[in-house]
Amino acid sequence: MNLAAAPLLDNATNKDWWRGAIIYQIYPRSYQDSNGDGIGDLAGIVQRIPYIATLGVDAIWISPFFTSPMKDFGYDVSNYCDVDPMFGTLADFDAIISSAHRHGIRVMIDLVLSHTSDQHPWFKESRADRTNAKSDWYVWAEPKPDGTPPNNWLSIFGGSAWQWDGRREQYYLHNFLTSQPDLNMHNVQVQDALLDAAQFWLDRGVDGFRLDTINFYFHDQQLRDNPPLPPEERNANIAPSVNPYNHQNHLYDKNRPENLAFLRRFRAKMEPFGAAAVGEVGDAQFGLEILGQYTAGDELMQMCYAFEFLAQEQPDADRIVEVLQKVDEVASDGWACWAFSNHDVARHASRWNLNDAAQRMYATLIMCLRGSVCLYQGEELGLPEAEVNFEDLQDPYGIEFWPEYRGRDGCRTPMVWQNNNQNAGFSEGKPWLPVAPEHLAKSVEEQEKDPSALIHHYRKAIQFRQTHAALSIGEHSELKRVGSVVTFKRQFEGQELLCAFNVSDEACQHNLPGGNWLPIGEELGCIQNINGGAVNMGPWQVFIGQR
Secondary structure, eight states, X not given: OOGGGGGGOOTTTOTTTTTTOEEEXXXXXXXXXXXXXXSOOHHHHHHHHHHHHHHTOSEEEEOOOEEOOOTTTTSSOSEEEEEOTTTOOHHHHXXXXXXXXXXXXXXXXXXXXXXXXXXXXXXHHHTTOSSSTTTXXXXXXXXXXTSOOSSOOBOTTSSXXXXXXXXXXXXXXXXXXXXXXXXXXXXXXXXXXXXXXXXXXXXXXXXXXXXXXXXXXXXXXTOOOOOBOOGGGOOSXXXXXXXXXXXXXXXXXXXXXXXXXXXXXXXXXXXXXTOEEEEEOOOTTTHHHHXXXXXXXXXXXXXXXXXXXXXXXXXXXXXXXXXXXXXXXXXXXXXXXEOSOOTTSOOHHHHXXXXXXXXXXXXXXXXXXXXXXXXXXXXXXXOOOOOOOGGGOOXXXXXXXXXXXXXXXXXXXXXXXXXXXXXXXXXXXXXXXXXXXXXXXXXXXXXXXXXXXXXXXXHHHHHHHHHOHHHHTOEEEEEEEETTEEEEEEEETTEXXXXXXXXXXXXXXXXXXXXXXXXXXXXXTOOOOOBTTEEEEOTTOEEEXXX
16 A cells, blocks of 8 residues: 555545445454453554555445444444443544554444434433433334334334333334334434534544444334235345344335435535445345435435345346346436445355355456445455354344344454464454354465465455446446356446456356457456457356457
């Protein structure tokens, strides 16, 4: 990484820095522990900024590190404007900003605006009685005459989305854990308070936000029941199949039209700073449509991601084309952010049962897609999903639905820096989750020594994307599938690239569309030989041509 690039981190004059950016997600509990307590922290991230810089990514996204009782590991916030002591201090966060910017890396943080912890002072005041100043800051409702919850809404973590509170003798809404009450975003004072929290971090120098559960912010004020979802329309993209959450069409507990006005307010808050946001759209039926709606034009969010490529099923050629065509249809004026793995789903190396060649193909594919890209820590190492015994589980989601669903701990185990028995270089103390023995041979230390290792492919693929503007910010066209091969073109200012991917473990011959194509991408293992306008593609091989 060229440190001379650091002055280019002027978001005010480069407000489109996010377009085509590669964002590296850090789950701070599991990245690097600096003080030996077994929990990763902000000072640990500072130690690893030079490593992140060697990957060549444009930005980091740090999962929540705010003050929290940690019932959902930071996604239950009790103070939006401070660092939980287990992660360090505000000074440690400032050090991340300083170090990342010196290395030419922007910093995005994870804001959880749909709900707080039940330990947040706002909720403590709200639940005290029905007349206090914050009595309407959360979603409170009367029981039905028989004392049951106000409607049929369900929690993603299982059971009713309503919890009885004896102080007010009312139910409160929680789309997640009972300890995560939903904020009432219909109250403008709540919106103002959340925008003030965003302002706090913008003033500290953050370059943007990942917005957790962005489509959950508003609820139907009439509290109408969600209709049932026919069995043939259910999928497990958002919640595991064992969860009855999948049995409803979630028309009224999320995806509400009132959200658009708030997103415009949030965008206006970011604009003076040149900051950008990527929203997490959690919806199994309409995720791409919401992505398109929330990123349309210049007044809403810059980017969103849905769960189509975070799903359990490996995307074959048909599925890849189906998803990309759908994005073209419903988000032609928007901007997707693509991801194959994150802290909420099993790592895609295991989820899709990928061999090394397939992992390289998918890594090259994501770098060629129109949109921005999120990579999850350890993805560059090809880490598989870790096996975590029930007695070691931390995730309440996995504990609730074990053993049919094992939760999210398998993708959250510590980053493996070294191949040794001292916790892989993550911590000098006992890690909060066990280091996966199967990860050790894939450690950073081991892969740095092997020129053929996957980490080097990721570096080359990232650099390849960044040196070809057609890939990072260009348009795409002529998307099609021929057999197991997905092809599309990328164009920008006279540069035209043809990208072809054999999404299969079988060899094939593929005829290139008309024109003279100069093969490129040799450093990525891309095919370099054209035989009479055709290429012979081995399993999981890629052809990229330029003209």
